Amino acid sequence: MTSHVHSQCPYCGVGCGLELLPPAAKGRATLRDHQGTPVWGARGDRGHPSSLGQVCIKGATVAQTLGNGRLSQPLYRPQLGQPLEPITWDEAFTILLQRIRSTMAGKGPQALAMYGSGQFHCEDYYLAQKLFKGALGTNNFDANSRLCMSSAVAGYTRSLGSDGPPCCYEDLDQCDLALLIGANMADCHPVLFQRLIKRHRKRRYKKNLQIVVVDPRQTDTSKAADLHLAIRPGTDLALLHGIGHLLLRQAALDFDFIEGCTEGFFAYARLLQEWTPTRVAAICGISSKDLRLVTRIWARSQSALSLWSMGVNQSVEGTATVSGLINLHLLTGQIGRPGAGPFSLTGQPNAMGGREAGGLAHLLPGYRHVGNPQHRSDVEAIWKLGPIAAEPGLSAWQQIEAMESGALDLWWVAATNPLVSMPHLERVKAAMASCPLVVVSEAYANTETSRWAHLVLPAAQWSEKDGVMVNSERRVTFCPGFRQAPGEARADWQVFAELGRRLGFVEQFSYESAAEVYGEMVSLSAGRVCDTSGLSHELLRQEGPQQWPFPAGALPNQDSRGLYCNGIFPTPTGRARFMADQPHGLAEPTNRAFPLVLTTGRYLGHWHTMTRTGQLERLRRMHPEPLLEVNPVDATSAGLVDGAFAIIRSRRGQATARVALRDQIRPGTVFLPMHWGASQKQPCAVNELMHALGCPISQQPELKAAAVQLASVP
Numbered sequence: 146m147t148s149h150v151h152s153q154c155p156y157c158g159v160g161c162g163l164e165l166l167p168p169a170a171k172g173r174a175t176l177r178d179h180q181g182t183p184v185w186g187a188r189g190d191r192g193h194p195s196s197l198g199q200v201c202i203k204g205a206t207v208a209q210t211l212g213n214g215r216l217s218q219p220l221y222r223p224q225l226g227q228p229l230e231p232i233t234w235d236e237a238f239t240i241l242l243q244r245i246r247s248t249m250a251g252k253g254p255q256a257l258a259m260y261g262s263g264q265f266h267c268e269d270y271y272l273a274q275k276l277f278k279g280a281l282g283t284n285n286f287d288a289n290s291r292l293c294m295s296s297a298v299a300g301y302t303r304s305l306g307s308d309g310p311p312c313c314y315e316d317l318d319q320c321d322l323a324l325l326i327g328a329n330m331a332d333c334h335p336v337l338f339q340r341l342i343k344r345h346r347k348r349r350y351k352k353n354l355q356i357v358v359v360d361p362r363q364t365d366t367s368k369a370a371d372l373h374l375a376i377r378p379g380t381d382l383a384l385l386h387g388i389g390h391l392l393l394r395q396a397a398l399d400f401d402f403i404e405g406c407t408e409g410f411f412a413y414a415r416l417l418q419e420w421t422p423t424r425v426a427a428i429c430g431i432s433s434k435d436l437r438l439v440t441r442i443w444a445r446s447q448s449a450l451s452l453w454s455m456g457v458n459q460s461v462e463g464t465a466t467v468s469g470l471i472n473l474h475l476l477t478g479q480i481g482r483p484g485a486g487p488f489s490l491t492g493q494p495n496a497m498g499g500r501e502a503g504g505l506a507h508l509l510p511g512y513r514h515v516g517n518p519q520h521r522s523d524v525e526a527i528w529k530l531g532p533i534a535a536e537p538g539l540s541a542w543q544q545i546e547a548m549e550s551g552a553l554d555l556w557w558v559a560a561t562n563p564l565v566s567m568p569h570l571e572r573v574k575a576a577m578a579s580c581p582l583v584v585v586s587e588a589y590a591n592t593e594t595s596r597w598a599h600l601v602l603p604a605a606q607w608s609e610k611d612g613v614m615v616n617s618e619r620r621v622t623f624c625p626g627f628r629q630a631p632g633e634a635r636a637d638w639q640v641f642a643e644l645g646r647r648l649g650f651v652e653q654f655s656y657e658s659a660a661e662v663y664g665e666m667v668s669l670s671a672g673r674v675c676d677t678s679g680l681s682h683e684l685l686r687q688e689g690p691q692q693w694p695f696p697a698g699a700l701p702n703q704d705s706r707g708l709y710c711n712g713i714f715p716t717p718t719g720r721a722r723f724m725a726d727q728p729h730g731l732a733e734p735t736n737r738a739f740p741l742v743l744t745t746g747r748y749l750g751h752w753h754t755m756t757r758t759g760q761l762e763r764l765r766r767m768h769p770e771p772l773l774e775v776n777p778v779d780a781t782s783a784g785l786v787d788g789a790f791a792i793i794r795s796r797r798g799q800a801t802a803r804v805a806l807r808d809q810i811r812p813g814t815v816f817l818p819m820h821w822g823a824s825q826k827q828p829c830a831v832n833e834l835m836h837a838l839g840c841p842i843s844q845q846p847e848l849k850a851a852a853v854q855l856a857s858v859p
């Protein structure tokens with residue numbers, strides 16, 4: 146009889162351990178999917194060190210979503226507007242090869258691009274890099290992680306010298322201050338939030354743990370906080386400078402750490418002079434009393450942990466804000482010891498693994514950069530595919546602009562649904578319509594994006610292929626295939642390897658298994674910050690999840706909890722850097738015509754664009770429709786009443802949603818969830834409204850804020 150299987154949840158970046166129970170397991174009522182096939186059960190894996198048996202509703206129901214609405218064979222149409230017709234894989238590869246060759250002969254490899262996903266396993270991510278950056282000769286690979294955490298990558302790199310969160314989940318058990326900024330953990334990282342809250346609720350610990358939440362909106366996260374700072378959207382960096390100003394003025398600094406382990410202090414201290422409490426309070430829309438209070442809490446803390454997510458990253462000053470937060474840790478020596486540090490929570494289950502595989506347009510495997518000649522030659526030596534281009538490829542939004550200008554002839558989307566998740570959706574749609582060949586690799590049929598594709602390739606998803614994922618605390622989990630993929634669906638890494646072989650690189654892409662692919666990927670991490678060269682499928686299968694760094698020869702379950710514990714950072718001088726960035730606020734400020742800031746976010750029961758969670762009646766019932774959260778003051782001005790429908794207009798488009806009056810959202814700000822796209826029963830494609838301007842350093846679009854107006858629906 147098939148036994149229980151251990152894996153990592155394929156939804157959010159918490160990366161909880163799951164125990165999957167076969168359909169015939171004793172004591173299980175047999176649930177069936179839409180095809181009548183019995184489904185596996187799922188429960189928290191008590192043996193997984195990241196989650197200790199805890200799981201949220203998405204993880205607990207994931208197995209019920211896997212068989213429904215699947216794509217099972219390749220489909221093709223020469224022109225949009227024609228019906229997609231079934232073809233064989235051989236025909237699909239022939240089309241791909243012909244179009245790749247003709248594009249390369251005409252415009253060169255820069256006219257090819259792939260837009261991948263944090264849903265990829267490491268093996269998929271890695272071979273996509275080898276195919277594009279190696280075999281095809283273009284760095285035009287980017288991923289939806291660009292929309293999620295590229296500001297965290299850039300912020301860590303410029304402030305600490307390398308990407309890589311220095312913290313781990315045990316820090317939540319040891320900190321005496323948890324500062325949550327731009328992170329609605331209760332809905333987006335629920336298992337981690339429960340871990341923090343359980344400790345906070347226990348009376349004997351309460352005095353030892355203060356929770357401060359920075360968010361313009363009251364959420365279940367902020368309700369649990371000791372202090373909620375409902376700042377104006379786009380003023381996070383000003384707030385952080387205000388705290389820095391007061392810490393400096395009170396001399397609440399770790400002088401030894403600043404002197405021994407950092408550089409750039411004086412330029413930063415000069416900048417802080419300007420950010421007086423009165424000025425900061427006025428800009429952020431909070432009282433100077435609260436600003437002083439949060440500073441006092443930070444100054445008294447023995448172990449300050451900051452946690453952030455997309456509320457910080459999705460901003461035109463996302464990278465500067467990440468650095469602004471790290472500045473506070475450097476100022477007070479709150480890094481490199483238990484319970485302290487700047488901790489970026491990733492959105493997706495394997496966004497971390499993607500970073501390690503080099504899965505952004507400027508990266509190479511092992512946290513390397515395409516602009517660094519030594520880094521390129523390290524990778525070229527392993528790949529044996531010739532020189533890698535020195536210029537960064539097109540980032541996510543640059544790929545859209547390249548389609549608009551006619552510079553891109555082949556756009557390949559894999560494991561993501563950009564026609565819901567990208568900003569300014571009408572532009573994305575028009576760009577796709579103008580691209581000569583759009584390829585979509587997808588597990589589910591009929592997504593918003595595949596409706597605009599010429600070639601649709603059926604993908605095997607998590608549970609149907611062996612692979613590895615890495616969660617927010619650098620924990621690496623082997624995720625075995627334990628179900629049959631439907632019809633002719635194939636793992637993405639197999640498709641990339643087959644294409645590589647058909648392009649003539651037979652030896653370089655002759656992998657027999659995902660384990661072989663992973664072995665090559667980790668060999669490229671040796672000696673790097675993200676060293677996983679001691680890991681293999683075999684070791685992870687036998688020893689369970691492991692945290693990196695895990696160099697060759699390391700023993701399983703060693704203590705790898707914190708990075709930079711010796712105060713040495715991977716910069717040329719070994720010192721962490723203070724960054725002195727001036728805040729500028731939102732890219733699209735409000736005005737008389739568009740007087741409100743629309744901010745967006747997530748619901749607990751849904752995942753991204755609902756291709757998976759939307760398959761389940763129970764989750765659809767939990768959140769039947771998107772609600773527009775409006776403060777009663779703004780609702781009155783716009784003539785809106787609770788429960789009626791409103792039209793939300795920006796400079797780019799409009800959406801309709803039911804009004805939910807909320808005293809707790811700050812006046813001037815309204816909220817919509819991002820999950821619903823055009824395919825839903827009640828469509829409300831919020832990203833139609835959002836602009837595409839992004840952080841100049843990380844290229845991450847400001848998906849968290851756009852200026853809008855409201856009107857009632859007659």
Ligand code: SF4
Pocket residue numbers: 154155156157158159160161199200201202203204205334335336337
């Ligand atoms: S918290 Fe995230 S990783 Fe954990 S079960 Fe829920 S969705 Fe999955």
